[in-house]
Amino acid sequence: xxxxxxxxxxxxxxxxxxxxxxxxxxxxxxxxxxxxxxxxxxxxxxxxxxxxxxxxxxxxxxxxxxxxxxxxxxxxxxxxxxxxxx
Amino acid sequence: xxxxxxxxxxxxxxxxxxxxxxxxxxxxxxxxxxxxxxxxxxxxxxxxxxxxxxxxxxxxxxxxxxxxxxxxxxxxxxxxxxxxxxxxxxxxxxxxxxxxxxxxxxxxxxxxxxxxxxxxxxxxxxxxxxxxxxxxxxxxxxxxxxxxxxxxxxxxxxxxxxxxxxxxxxxxxxxxxxxxxxxxxxxxxxxxx
Numbered sequence: 001x002x003x004x005x006x007x008x009x010x011x012x013x014x015x016x017x018x019x020x021x022x023x024x025x026x027x028x029x030x031x032x033x034x035x036x037x038x039x040x041x042x043x044x045x046x047x048x049x050x051x052x053x054x055x056x057x058x059x060x061x062x063x064x065x066x067x068x069x070x071x072x073x074x075x076x077x078x079x080x081x082x083x084x085x086x
Numbered sequence: 087x088x089x090x091x092x093x094x095x096x097x098x099x100x101x102x103x104x105x106x107x108x109x110x111x112x113x114x115x116x117x118x119x120x121x122x123x124x125x126x127x128x129x130x131x132x133x134x135x136x137x138x139x140x141x142x143x144x145x146x147x148x149x150x151x152x153x154x155x156x157x158x159x160x161x162x163x164x165x166x167x168x169x170x171x172x173x174x175x176x177x178x179x180x181x182x183x184x185x186x187x188x189x190x191x192x193x194x195x196x197x198x199x200x201x202x203x204x205x206x207x208x209x210x211x212x213x214x215x216x217x218x219x220x221x222x223x224x225x226x227x228x229x230x231x232x233x234x235x236x237x238x239x240x241x242x243x244x245x246x247x248x249x250x251x252x253x254x255x256x257x258x259x260x261x262x263x264x265x266x267x268x269x270x271x272x273x274x275x276x277x278x279x
Contacts, residue, residue: 001149003276006238010245010272017249023261035269043276047150050170054163055142 003043007036168228175278179221182274186214189267193251201254209247216240241275 014032018024143159145152152160190210197203220227220240227233248271252264 001151002234002238004149006242006275007272009242010268013245013249014268017253018261021253021261023252028261028265031265032269036272039269039273039276044150046277048145050167051143051145051150051163054166058142 003040007040011036165228171278176221176224178274178278179217182271183214183217183221185267185270186210186217190214196257199255199257199260200251201256203254206247206251206254209250213240213244213247216243237275237278241271241278244271244275 011032015024018028143152143156143163152163190207193200193203193207193210197207200206217240220237224233227236245268248264248268252261252268255261255264
């Protein structure tokens with residue numbers, strides 16, 4: 001969200017300064033828009049992938065805790081301490 | 087003796103029948119598509135249960151904003167992300183600092199190509215100072231929760247300085263170089279938040 005706002009502000013400054021200077025030609029605009037959109041898309045995908053990764057880590061951690069709890073219940077105490085099923 | 091042999095043969099036949107019946111039962115028990123489907127559904131239900139227990143992050147589909155009710159989880163996720171990105175962010179900021187410094191030195195050499203060269207150089211030196219402060223105070227700002235807005239403000243200032251440079255240049259094709267510099271700044275700016 002913040003990246004999007006940042007890119008909007010940057011676009012505003014770009015169009016104003018380049019427009020006032022009279023150098024707002026097709027090459028500049030094309031390069032600017034293409035790069036901005038590609039970068040925004042990359043930020044979006046990267047952030048979404050990180051959220052998915054974090055969620056799957058949470059589920060795995062929960063399952064690991066469940067498994068270690070079950071194993072510690074099944075084994076006698078001395079075996080548990082020997083094998084370090086904490 | 088014949089009677090014994092006859093009994094053994096009968097027993098053998100009975101055994102074969104039993105084995106055939108058992109095989110037939112096993113062949114009936116092969117997993118059909120419906121069976122696999124129910125197994126998959128069960129697994130999905132189990133995963134859904136996990137999701138309910140762990141309270142996973144469910145961001146907005148378009149804006150990817152995290153919900154306020156999962157604020158603790160969101161802050162945990164952000165700190166996790168920060169640890170992962172720490173080295174990359176420091177390296178990219180250092181690279182940007184070096185590039186900006188080099189270009190400022192280059193600008194000092196070709197001072198007459200800009201309309202307000204003194205103002206531009208001062209603005210660039212201020213940006214370099216802010217960038218260095220951001221790099222050094224990164225940890226402190228992250229702890230106070232001020233890292234995102236402050237880095238956003240610093241990078242917007244950087245965009246302004248870079249675009250002003252393109253505005254005040256006398257050299258005709260210098261604005262293209264400024265555009266590349268702006269895009270580099272934008273790349274680092276969006277990925278360092």
